[in-house]
Amino acid sequence: MKTLLNIRQEYTSILQEIEQNEGELxxxxxxxxxxxAQELSEKSLAYVEFMGNLNAQNNRIEEEIKRLQNLKRKNTQVLDFLQKGLVQAVNEFGTIRTGTYTIGVRHSEECVIEDSDKVPEKFKTVKMEVQVDKLAVKKAIKAGENVPGAHVQGNQHPVVR
Structure with a gap:
């Protein structure tokens, strides 16, 4: 099957031949x-139809991406709710052993940036947008430095083994 490039090359070759014949056909x-001309028409129609199919397929893919992102968001909300429930249960009753699982609580800390504009420049890194170096801020706060616009808070996460 000929490609559009082949058809164009043949067409150019025919035109050159006509030119060499001083315009006589x-x-x-x-x-x-x-x-x-018929091959060009058929091939162009095939291209247009294929492009239409690809566009339709891309639209379906976009819709599926949105559907999956929404499903992920909902799953994350349920997961957060269930994890909080497990943490509350462990805090209230202690380590839980069930089946082959032991459920406990792991303590961690997270640096929360309340207002990045108030955080001193030495804790910021410049990329395409201003970002606060949360690890440096956390270390500074833990070392006793007062960092306006930030604090360290304790978090709990369920540990399932």
Whole structure:
């Protein structure tokens, strides 16, 4: 099957042949031009239809991405709710052993940036946007330094083994 490039090259070759014949068309040249025009039309139609199919497929993919992102968001909300429930249960009743699982609580800390504009420049890194170096801020706060606009808070996460 010919590609559009092949059809264009053949068409150019036929035009050059006509030019060399000083504009005279032979019956063979007329037939070749007609066949070439028909092939061009068919190939162009196939391209347009294929492009339409790809566009439709891309639209379906976009819709599926949105559906999956929404499902992920909902799952994350349920997961957060369930994890908080486990943490509360462990805090209230202690380590829970069930089946082959032991459920406990792991303590961690997170640096929360309340207002990045108030955090001193030495804790910021400049990329395409201003970001606060949360690890450096956390270390500074833990070392006793007062960092306006930030604090360290304790968090709890369920540990399932």
């Amino acid at each position: 032979t019956p063979e040249m007329e037939d070749a031009l007609a066949i070439n």
